[in-house]
Amino acid sequence: AQSVTQLGSHVSVSEGALVLLRCNYSSSVPPYLFWYVQYPNQGLQLLLKYTSAATLVKGINGFEAEFKKSETSFHLTKPSAHMSDAAEYFCAVSGTGTASKLTFGTGTRLQVTL
């Protein structure tokens, strides 16, 4: 079974500092990996996805993630945090084929302070 583990349920950074949100995956086959963001009282918004085309994936709002097979990781980064980045972030994994579904991590709440 595929799964993802997000390390750290809460992360706090200063505005302008590097954002690093950790995600490790477990999959017996090459996975598809995603990062979603959820703002309060809203649904999930796709930040970026990895589908094996390139190991460094650039997403929206200045976020990027690097797929590292040797470390089974897909960490999300942003060079400079902005107050508007405060939200909950979810890593997710999907298999391939018509029966695939998204399996989410437990989420990391990002706090950005002045």
Next chain:
Amino acid sequence: KAGVTQTPRYLIKTRGQQVTLSCSPISGHRSVSWYQQTPGQGLQFLFEYFSETQRNKGNFPGRFSGRQFSNSRSEMNVSTLELGDSALYLCASSPQTSGPLEQYFGPGTRLTVT
């Protein structure tokens, strides 16, 4: 294009009642998935429909059911509501017929069971 819409946004029901939630996918999307989000269990996959057929199902009791109509709109039903069914129910649509599920989420329906 209009995004995924879910109705109603908020709902309060009593234990033992049943409830029906509605989801309209993005135009042209034929796959609709449902997820339950709770503080304790996080985001959990309920089921996915494609072309009016349930294509994938999560690990939920039979009280949870769904269907999809010919216009791709979907409904989910929960019968004999329990307090533990209080959650945010998210609907997501996808344009793909197979492969990585790039899912687009609606704002959710917040169900409170008293």
